[in-house]
Amino acid sequence: MLKSNRFKRVSTGGRSLTVQKNALESNEINAKKNKAVFGKAFVMNILSSPGSGKTSLLESIVPALKLEGFNAAVIEGDVETDLDKKRIDNLGVPAYQIITNGTCHLDAKMVNVSLNSLDIKNADVIFIENVGNLVCPTSFNLGEDMKVVVLSVTEGDDKPLKYPAAFYKSKVMIINKTDLLPALDSDIAKIKENALSINKELIIFETSCRKKTTENIYNKGIADFVSFVKEKIRIKAAEFQKQNI
Amino acid sequence: MHEFSIALEILDTLEENGYLDGVKKVNSVKLAIGKYSGIDKNYLEFAFQNLSDERFKNVFTEFVPNDSDEIKIIEITVD
Numbered sequence: 001m002l003k004s005n006r007f008k009r010v011s012t013g014g015r016s017l018t019v020q021k022n023a024l025e026s027n028e029i030n031a032k033k034n035k036a037v038f039g040k041a042f043v044m045n046i047l048s049s050p051g052s053g054k055t056s057l058l059e060s061i062v063p064a065l066k067l068e069g070f071n072a073a074v075i076e077g078d079v080e081t082d083l084d085k086k087r088i089d090n091l092g093v094p095a096y097q098i099i100t101n102g103t104c105h106l107d108a109k110m111v112n113v114s115l116n117s118l119d120i121k122n123a124d125v126i127f128i129e130n131v132g133n134l135v136c137p138t139s140f141n142l143g144e145d146m147k148v149v150v151l152s153v154t155e156g157d158d159k160p161l162k163y164p165a166a167f168y169k170s171k172v173m174i175i176n177k178t179d180l181l182p183a184l185d186s187d188i189a190k191i192k193e194n195a196l197s198i199n200k201e202l203i204i205f206e207t208s209c210r211k212k213t214t215e216n217i218y219n220k221g222i223a224d225f226v227s228f229v230k231e232k233i234r235i236k237a238a239e240f241q242k243q244n245i
Numbered sequence: 246m247h248e249f250s251i252a253l254e255i256l257d258t259l260e261e262n263g264y265l266d267g268v269k270k271v272n273s274v275k276l277a278i279g280k281y282s283g284i285d286k287n288y289l290e291f292a293f294q295n296l297s298d299e300r301f302k303n304v305f306t307e308f309v310p311n312d313s314d315e316i317k318i319i320e321i322t323v324d
């Protein structure tokens with residue numbers, strides 16, 4: 001339990017200065033810059049613990065959007081490798097890999113730098129796959145329109161209670177790997193109940209990215225999420241146009 | 246351990262707004278912390294301790310609740 005102070009308060013008779021400033025002011029400045037560069041594109045910041053299926057979801061969603069004439073671009077965040085970018089490259093959409101070299105989250109400055117290289121001029125939607133971590137990325141605004149938290153059923157139904165920040169700050173929760181439910185004791189109703197107790201406005205999708213399932217029933221969640229993204233793209237583009245007349 | 250990044254952000258914010266001008270030592274930092282911030286006091290103090298800026302050695306941190314999600318620097322005491 002690390003709740004206490006490491007150091008004692010020392011009274012040296014120094015001055016007290018009232019500050020009243022957002023501690024992450026410089027990150028907010030860069031997030032605003034990013035928002036301006038994103039323009040009409042709708043931007044989703046995707047959070048999850050390692051391996052919940054963020055890249056797999058992109059591999060399902062991006063081609064589905066492409067089929068319907070919507071262009072995506074992807075910013076990948078990873079501690080060490082560009083493996084996820086290589087997977088996105090196979091989809092034939094612009095992608096940029098941020099390698100954080102050990103840092104457990106993306107910040108707005110990193111995204112700022114990526115936007116110098118990533119071609120987003122035709123993008124209707126930009127997906128930012130954050131570093132796999134359910135705690136640290138939640139503190140850093142990247143200039144996104146919405147945070148999306150992915151939780152796979154194998155992680156257990158208590159995770160929204162144990163890692164509340166990601167669920168509290170997201171607009172959408174995707175419950176992934178639903179094809180594995182028959183093999184688990186994990187209770188999807190309980191996942192939802194716990195997540196909604198943290199954030200009662202969460203919009204929830206249930207997905208499976210396992211394409212080789214014999215029954216194709218699991219892909220309804222992907223289709224529903226794609227429809228949701230399309231609607232968000234339309235709203236953002238209309239708002240952008242209105243503001244820029 | 247995003248407390249390192251938060252400590253750096255706090256340093257930048259204080260520096261860029263002139264609060265560290267002429268300051269020899271930062272003794273304490275009082276922050277208003279939003280719900281579910283996931284920031285640990287002990288780790289934040291450890292992060293300050295390990296900044297290359299010597300003025301942040303042995304900083305005492307105090308957290309008070311904040312209604313918004315923002316992490317706000319309320320007050321610092323300095324020499």
Ligand SMILES: Nc1nc2c(ncn2[C@@H]2O[C@H](COP(=O)(O)OP(=O)(O)OP(=O)(O)O)[C@@H](O)[C@H]2O)c(=O)[nH]1
Nearest residue numbers: 049050051052053054055056132176177208209210
């Ligand atoms: N059965 C099943 N496996 C899945 C599903 N989605 C992803 N996987 C598998 O889970 C593993 C991790 O998937 P990724 O898409 O790499 O997960 P990620 O969240 O991007 O991982 P990091 O980027 O490392 O945090 C892979 O082996 C996927 O094939 C799913 O819906 N069902």
Ligand SMILES: [Mg+2]
Nearest residue numbers: 054055084129
């Ligand atoms: Mg990935």
